[in-house]
Amino acid sequence: GAVVSQHPSWVICKSGTSVKIECRSLDFQATTMFWYRQFPKQSLMLMATSNEGSKATYEQGVEKDKFLINHASLTLSTLTVTSAHPEDSSFYICSARSLAESSYEQYFGPGTRLTVT
Amino acid sequence: DAKTTQPTSMDCAEGRAANLPCNHSTISGNEYVYWYRQIHSQGPQYIIHGLKNNETNEMASLIITEDRKSSTLILPHATLRDTAVYYCIVGNNAGNMLTFGGGTRLMVKP
Numbered sequence: 717g718a719v720v721s722q723h724p725s726w727v728i729c730k731s732g733t734s735v736k737i738e739c740r741s742l743d744f745q746a747t748t749m750f751w752y753r754q755f756p757k758q759s760l761m762l763m764a765t766s767n768e769g770s771k772a773t774y775e776q777g778v779e780k781d782k783f784l785i786n787h788a789s790l791t792l793s794t795l796t797v798t799s800a801h802p803e804d805s806s807f808y809i810c811s812a813r814s815l816a817e818s819s820y821e822q823y824f825g826p827g828t829r830l831t832v833t
Numbered sequence: 834d835a836k837t838t839q840p841t842s843m844d845c846a847e848g849r850a851a852n853l854p855c856n857h858s859t860i861s862g863n864e865y866v867y868w869y870r871q872i873h874s875q876g877p878q879y880i881i882h883g884l885k886n887n888e889t890n891e892m893a894s895l896i897i898t899e900d901r902k903s904s905t906l907i908l909p910h911a912t913l914r915d916t917a918v919y920y921c922i923v924g925n926n927a928g929n930m931l932t933f934g935g936g937t938r939l940m941v942k943p
Contacts, residue, residue: 720876752933759920760877760933809876811931822931824869824876 718744720812722825729800729832736796737828739810745790746812750822751783754807766793800832837921842938845915851908853937855921858902863925866897868906870917871936877920880906911941 719742729735739749747768752760764774764785772785784796793812797804807829811822838856845851857866865884869877881888881895883904888895894907908915920936 722876750931759935760871762932807874811876821879821882824878826876827874829874 718742718812718814718823720810720823720825722808722810722828724828725826726829727831729830731801731832732799734796734798735800735830736794737808737810737830739793739795739812739825741791741812741814741823744812744814744823746793746814747790748813749787749793750811750813751785751793751795752809752811754809754827760809763795797830800830802832805830805832836932837923837934839919839921839934839937841935842940844940844942845908845911847913847941847943848910851911851915851939851941853906853908853919853921853939854903855906856903857921857923860901860923864923865925866895866901866904867922867924867931868893868895869920869922869931869933870915871920872914872917877933880919911939913941913943915939916941 721740723738749766751763753763754760762775763778764772766772766785766787768787768790774780787793807827809827811824813822865882867882868880871877881893883895883897897904918936918938920933922931
């Protein structure tokens with residue numbers, strides 16, 4: 717099956733610094749990738765939809781200047797958390813939809829756990 | 834997107850069938866029913882999806898009622914590794930984002 721990777725799998729950073737998370741589709745091309753955030757014991761919340769070569773679409777309440785998304789190629793999307801604060805500590809998960817799949821199954825990455833101290 | 838209602842948690846004995854219900858009474862004609870599961874601290878894993886007919890794959894079976902207002906995911910022989918949160922999601926086939934509800938926390942016990 718299709719594989720989506722994320723890097724890093726976990727990261728600890730100091731308050732005020734920026735952190736970049738990569739999401740890659742390893743064996744397929746994805747025009748659309750999605751970024752989710754999950755707090756402990758809660759469900760996944762969609763943050764933004766990332767389309768290759770265009771600006772991301774952010775969900776209501778998600779600050780686009782704080783969570784920078786770049787989808788520069790059909791296999792890579794990045795999420796940068798700028799000026800991170802402890803409340804940004806969360807599990808960040810990306811998913812990708814294959815160009816070739818007619819059923820539009822979404823493939824999820826393993827997630828990145830961010831801890832801001 | 835139509836909303837779904839699932840029980841918060843369920844238990845199942847190892848080796849027995851796990852039947853996870855989902856209500857989606859406001860589902861529209863072009864919306865599919867998707868099931869994903871999330872094992873602790875991992876990304877969600879696709880299980881199965883369907884539109885009208887019952888579906889079966891190597892992981893599970895999906896039974897959709899005739900009026901499409903509810904469905905049941907069946908894990909025929911649950912193992913301890915099936916312990917996870919199971920999400921029932923409805924969405925169209927346009928590949929749009931998936932809206933996750935609370936899911937059902939399935940605990941498979943020895």
